[in-house]
Amino acid sequence: MTNLNIACLLSPMADTEGPMDIADGNVLTGGKKIMGKYGEVGLEATITFAEQNPNTIHTDILSIGKSKEVTSLQQTAIAMIQPKKHPGTLGVHALNLDDIDTRDAYEVADLLVAMINKLDNKPDLIFTGRESWDYAHGIVGPTVAQGLGMPYYSGINEVQLNDDKKSVTATFIEGNDKIVYNVPLPAVFGTTDWLNGKDSARFTSLKGVMMAKKFKRNQMSLGDLGVTPAAKTTIESIEPVVSERRNRKIEADDSAQIAKEMVDILVNQDKAIAGNTAGDDGANQAADPVSWADASAADLNLAEDVVIVADHDNNAIRLSTKQATAVARKIADATGKKVSLLVLAKNPDQIGASCAGFGVDRVIGVASDDFEHTHVNSASKYIANLFGAAPSYLVTVANDLGRDLAAYLSAHFNGGLLQDVTDLTVNGGKLSGKRIVSNARFITTETITADGPQIVSVRATAFDPVLSDNAPSFHKVAIGGVTVNATVTSVDKGEETKGVPLNEAKVIVSGGRGMKASENFAQLQGLAETFGGAMGASRAVTDLDWVPHNLQIGQTGTTVAPDVYFAVGISGAIQHLTGMLGSKYIVAVNPDADAPIHKHADLSIINKWENVIPAFSEEIKRALGK
Structure with missing residues (x-):
């Protein structure tokens, strides 16, 4: 039985x-x-x-x-x-x-x-x-x-x-x-x-x-x-992704010669690297505290706004939120609506000071202990209670939570969804978007055809933040009657990583299984610090626990689009490529000339990392005056 x-x-x-x-x-x-x-x-x-x-x-x-x-x-x-x-x-x-x-x-x-x-x-x-x-x-x-x-x-x-x-x-x-x-x-x-x-x-x-x-x-x-x-949706067209990489190669054997050629190409010829390569260091800049007004969900009438769900680290909103707000602002300008930023957090007060200056009209804070570890089941219940009536337009960041949340809410509100868009147009109130599919081989143009709520998740790295000097109003809403059945039984805290968040770094130095051992990643970390950038890794490396899991880049990790991406000892599995092909300039270091990563690189060094990274690290420091 x-x-x-x-x-x-x-x-x-x-x-x-x-x-x-x-x-x-x-x-x-x-x-x-x-x-x-x-x-x-x-x-x-x-x-x-x-x-x-x-x-x-x-x-x-x-x-x-x-x-x-x-x-x-x-x-x-x-x-x-x-x-x-x-x-x-x-x-x-x-x-x-x-x-x-x-x-x-x-x-x-x-x-x-x-x-x-x-x-x-x-x-x-x-x-x-x-x-x-x-x-x-x-x-x-x-x-x-x-x-x-x-x-x-x-x-x-x-x-x-x-x-x-x-x-x-x-x-x-x-x-x-x-x-x-x-x-x-x-x-x-x-x-x-x-x-x-x-x-x-x-x-x-x-x-x-x-x-x-x-x-x-x-x-x-x-x-x-x-x-x-x-x-609820239709695919209007599909086009192949066209590579515009430079496909330069260095196949020298001498480490010093390799390093000099790399610096000449990166700094002088292609101008991929300049003196100022640092991204945001991830620190929260001091800002004046904001004043929150208590409000009810009914008074706010969010169903009439373009609402964007904030991506944050419990201290401040992330750059991805500012980038995705560019899409929310575009929808609002085309439809005559306001943009409301929804902050679901254990303590929204702590995040409020970072919510101005990028084009939102209102900030809505919802506080709950359920958001200490947010998952789609808890977030969707609070959002459903907050709206009451179905929203007109809802925007999320296309990370793991944002994609799942957008999909679940589109079903809950009987709406249509455009997922992971890299471009968006508004025509007669209907949304159409482009997205990269089939492991970064094709671009589709999709349109929401159904009536009702329109929801979009945004590949944030495809958009520039909207800069605005407007001062949003701040409203705090208490939502009761939400039962989240799943309960946290334990938390295994991993090693905390500091510095520039991956999706905000202008330079990323990423390593794969070809690095051979966890201790070798210190070389990559050092190079990343030279640029004021961040270190990343492939899925194979995080599964081996060589580096923390939050450094994983790829289809099931973080999607990045830095100015320069170093892929060191990475073969170029399609799952990894999906997360980094938006990079403006890609440098591949791999001794296998047939490795897939080389097909997608602007500059390929056909050699072992040991013969490349130490010498290049010293040469680039001299070139940058560091």
Whole structure:
């Protein structure tokens, strides 16, 4: 007898590292369809739970897509599970849609909700790849959760079933800290590319493949589901990303010669590095305290404003908020609305002084202990209570929390969402935006077509802050009646990093597995300090605990766009490239001439870091007079 039901939502995901084409100007085709890491890690966790808890877990696998692609995907999953050996029960459900490529993420989510509602065993726990169902929108998971009335948690790093199987212990990485929650079930978890120490599912075996061929899958149809899903967005066009890198190379053997050539190119020829290369040092500049007026949500009538959710560090707003406000201001100017900045914090008073001078008309502070460690489930509940009526326009920063929050709120308010935009236009009150998709290979132009709230998350590094001398008014709102079920059970504080925040640094020196050992990162830190910049790292390095997790750059880390980006000992995995291709100038140091990073570099040094960085560090100091 089972006492826990788990559903895995698996999508035939395009292999974005393989050949891809554009059909009809607005559809990506040609990519081989695979399970993808985000789906794999959720499936692997489910199989492991069943093995650890024999005869107590029922698993359902649900997929939507073209018949051939869904069949291949699900047979692979069944082969991994091996039904005859699996210590639990299994159901596999498919909805075959030949037109899946033309449907948006909201349609897919509505269909998944209908499929789940048809299951005999209602899920207690759902795993869905945070990005797997679409071009990295991250829309499907939160929309499914909202449709089922379940809380949504994403970016989970570890998850374990508690003894009662009515809750789980879930670990999330927040900055440099590990936050452990007790999460009651039911719940939906959005997975990334790492869960419980695994970055993929187990291999299939010949026996598993034979079992998969004989396993009877449940074929559903649109008629069975009884729903007519409606799109909320449309892709107007897709264009390939065109590289404009200089592609210079240095292949000398002598360290001193390499260093001199690098300095000549970077300082004299390309003028990528000048005397003043420092970014903001991350320190909060002193400012006069502000006066907050108590207000009610009804009096503020935020539904009529363009509201931007502040990204902050509990002391001051981050540069990303000022950059994203450029988008909010553009919407407001086109629609005649005000811009209100929403600060959700344990103590908004501490942050208020940093909220002036960049184009907001009002600052709304909401205080709660729930914001000491903010996640999408808590933030969305407070925002929903604050608005009452649905907002006209809502803007977030496209970091992990901001993307998830935008997606969840778009479902809650029955609105449309443009995710991770790098450009935005307003036409007749409707929003259209450009975004980079498929691991930085294509740019789409997307438009919200549905009536109702319009929400946008902003890739902040694509915009310059708006400078303004206006003095916003400050209002503090008390919101009661919010229950956040997940509770923090422990906090593992990581090593604190000081200096310039990654997404504010003008120069970043980033290292990968090619650095060979944690102690070697002192060389990169020293070079970063020479420029007044910041040190970063690849996912492989943070997983090895060579450097703190908040230094990770990439698809599941921080997105950066400095003036100069040094990639040292980094091969150029597409997940890393996604987070740094917006850099104005890229320097790659890697002895492998065929490493992908060199294709995206302005300057490539084909050599080991040991033969490059020490000599270059001394030479650049002399050139800069340091």
